[in-house]
Amino acid sequence: MIPMLDLTAQLAEMREAIDAGLRDVLDSGRFVLGPNVTAFEEEVARYLGASHAVGCASGTDALHLALAGLGIGPGDEVITTPFTFAATAEAISYLGARPVFADIDPRTFNIDPDCMEAAVGPATRAVLPVHLFGQPAAMEAVEAVADRHGLYVVEDCAQSFGATRGGRQTGTMGVAGCFSFFPSKNLGGCGDGGLITTGSDALAATLRQLRNHGSREYAYHEMLGYNSRLDEIQAVILREKLKRIDAYNASRRRVAQRYTQALAELPDVVTPFEGAGGVHVYHQYTVLLPDRDAVAQALREAGVGCAVYYPRPLHRQPVFAAAAASAELPVAEDVASRCLSLPIFPELTDTQIDAVIRAVRAAVLG
Ligand SMILES: *Cc1c(COP(=O)(O)O)cnc(C)c1O
Numbered sequence: 597m598i599p600m601l602d603l604t605a606q607l608a609e610m611r612e613a614i615d616a617g618l619r620d621v622l623d624s625g626r627f628v629l630g631p632n633v634t635a636f637e638e639e640v641a642r643y644l645g646a647s648h649a650v651g652c653a654s655g656t657d658a659l660h661l662a663l664a665g666l667g668i669g670p671g672d673e674v675i676t677t678p679f680t681f682a683a684t685a686e687a688i689s690y691l692g693a694r695p696v697f698a699d700i701d702p703r704t705f706n707i708d709p710d711c712m713e714a715a716v717g718p719a720t721r722a723v724l725p726v727h728l729f730g731q732p733a734a735m736e737a738v739e740a741v742a743d744r745h746g747l748y749v750v751e752d753c754a755q756s757f758g759a760t761r762g763g764r765q766t767g768t769m770g771v772a773g774c775f776s777f778f779p780s781k782n783l784g785g786c787g788d789g790g791l792i793t794t795g796s797d798a799l800a801a802t803l804r805q806l807r808n809h810g811s812r813e814y815a816y817h818e819m820l821g822y823n824s825r826l827d828e829i830q831a832v833i834l835r836e837k838l839k840r841i842d843a844y845n846a847s848r849r850r851v852a853q854r855y856t857q858a859l860a861e862l863p864d865v866v867t868p869f870e871g872a873g874g875v876h877v878y879h880q881y882t883v884l885l886p887d888r889d890a891v892a893q894a895l896r897e898a899g900v901g902c903a904v905y906y907p908r909p910l911h912r913q914p915v916f917a918a919a920a921a922s923a924e925l926p927v928a929e930d931v932a933s934r935c936l937s938l939p940i941f942p943e944l945t946d947t948q949i950d951a952v953i954r955a956v957r958a959a960v961l962g
Pocket residue numbers: 654655656657680681683684726752754755775776777778788789790
């Protein structure tokens with residue numbers, strides 16, 4: 597069986613360093629927001645070229661806190677993509693604001709800036725592009741729309757750690773960048789974790805307060821905050837993995853290149869779009885197929901893992917139906933009906949890659 601993802605190989609390679617770090621944490625008795633979290637925040641900020649990095653409990657919380665810190669609330673609208681994980685839109689709804697879904701680019705699967713602009717209305721306060729599957733969104737055009745209408749740009753970077761666009765890291769282009777360290781992400785811990793980047797001193801200060809019950813000084817609460825903090829155990833693991841993130845992303849790109857070389861020649865298989873003006877870090881390797889479900893079944897029978905991200909766009913989810921009742925988003929629906937993600941992780945071997953290619957070829961050619 598070739599799995600979609602194997603999280604054990606990466607840890608094995610750095611096991612000694614992690615064991616030593618964890619022993620120090622256990623001995624120190626400091627488990628939440630300690631020296632490893634502070635160091636990790638500084639190291640991420642330096643790596644990304646961001647002024648500030650604020651750790652929190654998850655990627656979902658990163659989105660929630662960023663929007664809260666910008667004052668998004670009831671009556672406001674935030675424009676985002678329907679082709680993403682539910683958390684992107686949940687964060688908007690948590691604050692009583694309304695997610696407005698704009699259709700996607702059929703090549704990159706990211707929000708289409710023209711559709712985004714068409715969705716702007718008097719209540720729009722922010723746009724929330726997602727760098728889906730590790731492919732940076734068309735940020736120059738997104739920024740132009742936001743500038744024309746006076747909107748905040750908040751980036752969902754949960755799948756794009758290390759991806760760049762025009763030399764800029766994802767997470768440094770909007771007013772805030774929201775990262776997830778869920779184990780399966782390109783930079784993943786051994787539990788939940790998240791982080792927000794920002795260039796704004798004021799927003800960074802607010803975020804530090806929001807993640808810690810609205811408190812800046814001991815036993816004094818100026819605003820309604822949350823309990824959303826990164827812990828030392830995650831920070832130890834994430835600091836070790838951050839040292840290797842460029843190698844991980846390069847390996848993912850190498851796997852993707854080999855898949856694309858072999859699969860692009862098959863009839864009816866649409867391989868991931870490269871050359872959209874950014875460096876794709878392949879959180880997922882996702883193809884489009886006319887008979888997706890049949891191919892998925894054939895792959896599973898051949899012992900090759902695969903997954904559908906995402907079979908049902910958010911405007912078709914019951915939880916967002918009220919917000920999106922009248923949305924017509926044909927590209928998102930078409931892509932959702934044809935997409936299939938293949939195994940990708942940095943440690944995938946050449947033998948495994950070849951086996952995946954053989955199985956896809958057999959499934960597609962029948
Ligand atoms: C994983 C993910 C999130 C949520 O991150 P968690 O850490 O799981 O809360 C948000 N948006 C996207 C696009 C994601 O892939």
